[in-house]
Amino acid sequence: MSLPKLKERIREAAGRRTPLRLRGGGTKDFYGNEPRGELLDTSSHAGIVSYEPTELVLTARCGTPLYEVESVLQTNHQMLAFEPPHFGAGATFGGCIAAGLSGPRRASAGALRDFVLGARLVDGRGRELAFGGQVMKNVAGYDLARLVAGSLGTLALIAEASVKVLPIPAAEVTMEREVTHEEALETMNRWAGQPLPVSATAWHSGVLRVRLSGAAAAVRVARERIGGAEVHGAGAFWSGIREHADAFFAGDEPLWRLALPPNCPPLDLPGRMMIEWNGALRWLKGSADPREAARHAGGHATLFRAARKAGGTFAPLDPVLLRLHRELKAAFDPGGVLNPGRMYEEL
C-alpha cells in the first residue's frame, strides 16, 4: 500500500471509528497486549529512501525488511548499533522502531530511541507529519520522533524513519568464565565502571560471557585484563540471545523482561534467570509474577511472552502519568483507531 493509500485508509477508519491493527511483518504480534482491529498491512510501503555512509544516517520506509537495512549497512561496514531483535525473518524497519526493542549492545551503545533522528508519521487523523530530520543535532520543536519510538503504533503510523548508524568495530572477541549469579552481577558492574570496550554481557546457567569490541589494540589489551577462555563462533551465541533462540528461552513458561538498576542484587524469584546489559536487563523464565519485586527494586517488569497475559503486558502507570498518556494519545489519535489497547487498555 502506498503512503497516500495508507493515509486514506486511516482517515476512513477514523471517520468510522473503526480500530486498525498496524502490522509490518507480524514478527512481533506476540509483543504487547493482544492486537485487535482491522488489519492495516504496512509492508508494501518499503524501500531505503537515502543512505550516505559518511553522514552516518539511513532513512527507510516502514515496510523495508530489517535484514535489507542491515545488509546494506554491512556492505559499508556499518550497523544499527542498538542491535535490534528481529524475532522472525519478516521483521520490518517500521516494526522495529515501533517496538523500540534493543539487543545485547544496548548497555554500551545506547537504546534504539537514542539513534532515532527523525520520523515521518501518519497520525490518527491521516495527517502526514514530519519531525526531527537527518542530522545528529536538532532541538527544533518537541522530540516527537523519539516519543513514537517504542509506542507500539498507538500514537501514529511510522511511515519512514531516519536513524544514526555507526561503523562496525574493527575487532571483536568473546570471552567466558564460570561464575555464580552474584559474581556475575559484581563482575559486570565492575567492568562497566572501567574504560574497557565491553559491548555485551550475558550470564545464565553459571556461565558469564562478555563481548569486547573496538579498535584491535583496545580489544587485545582488554582481553588480557579480563581473562577467561575465548568463545569461538560467538556470533551465533549473541544472535541466539538477541533473537531468543538460545536454549535458555525454550519451554512454555511465561517469559518476563525485568529492567532494573544494574547493581540490583539477585531477586529471589522462582524460575530460570538470564542477565544482560551489565545487570540492567534480566530475563525470567517461570510462572511467578515478578512485577512487585521489580518495582520494589526500582525497575519494572514486562510480560514479554506468554500464552495468556492477564493483568496486561506492561507495568501499570501512576495516575498522573496515565492521564498524560491519555492526553498524548488523544492529541495524536483523537478517534482512538491506532492499535487500541496494544500497550495499555486505556490507550
Added chain:
Amino acid sequence: MGAALPVVKALRGFLPERAVLHDEEDTRPYECDGLTAYRQLPMVVALPETEEQVRQVLQTCAALRVPVVPRGAGTGLSGGALPSGEGVLLSMAKFMRVLGVDPRSRVAVVQPGVRNAAISDAAAPFGLYYAPDPSSQIACTIGGNVAENSGGVHCLKYGLTVHNVMRVRGFTMAGEPITLGSAAPDAPGYDLLALAIGSEGMLAVVTEVTVKLLPRPQWAQVIMASFDDVEKAGQAVAEVIAAGIIPAGLEMMDRPAIHAVEQFVGAGYDLEAAAILLCEADGTPEEVEEEIGRVKSVLERSGATRMSVSRDEAERLRFWSGRKAAFPAVGRISPDYYCMDGTIPRKRLGEVLRFIGALEKKYGLRCPNVFHAGDGNLHPLILFDASRPEELQRTEQFAAEVLEKCVEVGGTITGEHGVGVEKIDQMCVQFRPDELELFMAVKRAFDPQGLLNPGKAVPTLARCAEFGRMRVHGGALPHPELPRF
C-alpha cells in the same frame, strides 16, 4: 507594584520574604538570559529551596493564572528563560546539591541547579564523569541542559543530554508530581523522558536529575590539521567517518575565526590555513595511538597542508583553547556578535559556506565560522555594532536567511541552542501548520492553561501567517494554505 501584589502576597504565604523579589533593582538581573538582545523585567522572581515550595509556586500560579518561566543559570543563547512581564520568574538557582554519586551503578543524582562541570567533579574520585560538555559547562546547570538538550564538543561519540540522563523528577504546571524515566534502562509506557528533554521548560519543571556516568578515558590526543580550502577540510571530515572512525571530537574553524582566536589566546594555530580541523581520539593509550595513526593517514590523503599531534595534556588543552575561546575572541574584534546554531548534512557544507559568504557582501557584515564538523552543527558568528542604526536588524535578517538555508538543505534551524524566542519565526519555515498544531496539542497535554514558559519554542499559526507576510519571496507566501488575519 499593582498587579504583582496578589502574587507576591500568595507566594509569601509559603516562601520567606527574601525568596520573593519584585523591586526593580532585585528583578533586573533576571531580565535576560545569554541572549541579551531580548530583555523583559519579570513581574515577580521566586527563589524556592525545596521541592514542596516549587510545587506550591506552580500550584499558586496555576490558580491565579499567572505565567511561570523557569530559569537555571541564565546562560541559554535563545531567550528560553526570557521572563514574562506579567509572570513569575522561577529561579532554580538554590537547588545546588549533588544528592549522591553511586559508582557501582554509575549514576549521579543531582538537583537541577548543579553546574554541568560540578557533576564531573563530584564523580572524579571514582574515575567517572558526565559526558555532555557544552562550552558554557562551568556556568550552565543540568536543569538548563535538560531543558535545552545541550550537546558539546564530544557529542558525536558520547551523545547529547537525552542520551545521558536516565530520570528526571519534577512537577507539571498544575503542581502534580511526575517521574520520567527510571534508574533502570527504560520505563514503562511512552518515552516521556525523551519528550521532556529539550522541551525548553514548557512541559514541566524539573527538581531532580539522575545522570549516567562514564569511565573517564585514560588518555586523549588531538590532531590539528590545516587545509588550504574549506571544502577540502569538509571532505576530510567525511573521509574520517568513511574510514570507520568516530572521533571523540571533530571541530573546524575558518580563516577569520582562526585569526580572531589566535590574536586572543595564541593557541599556535596556522594563520596561513583557510581552515583547520581539530580531531580528538580518546580511550586506552593503545587505542588512541591506533586511532591517531589512522586519522593522520586519512587527513594526509585528504590534502592536509600541516599537521601536529598533541604530545602531552598541556599541548592538547592548548590546541583546544582556541576553539573553546572562539566566542569571546570574536567578542574582542567586534562590539557585538550574533551566534547562529543551524545544523546541516555535512556534505552541504561547501554550499552553505558559499551562501554565507554571499550574504556577508549583501549585508556588509563579516561572519567567521566555527563548526562542530562531526555532527554538522554550524556556529556562524555575525559581527555587528548595535550602536549603529539598523545594524541589529540587518544582522537578524542575515541570520534568518542562513537558518532558512539550513532548512532548505535538509537541516534544522537549531542544533543545540534551542528555539526560545530567538528562532520562533523560523519554526514556521521548518514545520507545517499540522505539525505546529500537534506540538501545541502536546503542550496542552501537560499544561492545558498554557502558563508554563508561554510564547517560547512553538509559534502560533497566526504568528506564522504574520511572519509569512513579512517575508514574501518571489511573490509566493511560504504558507499559502494558512488563513490570513
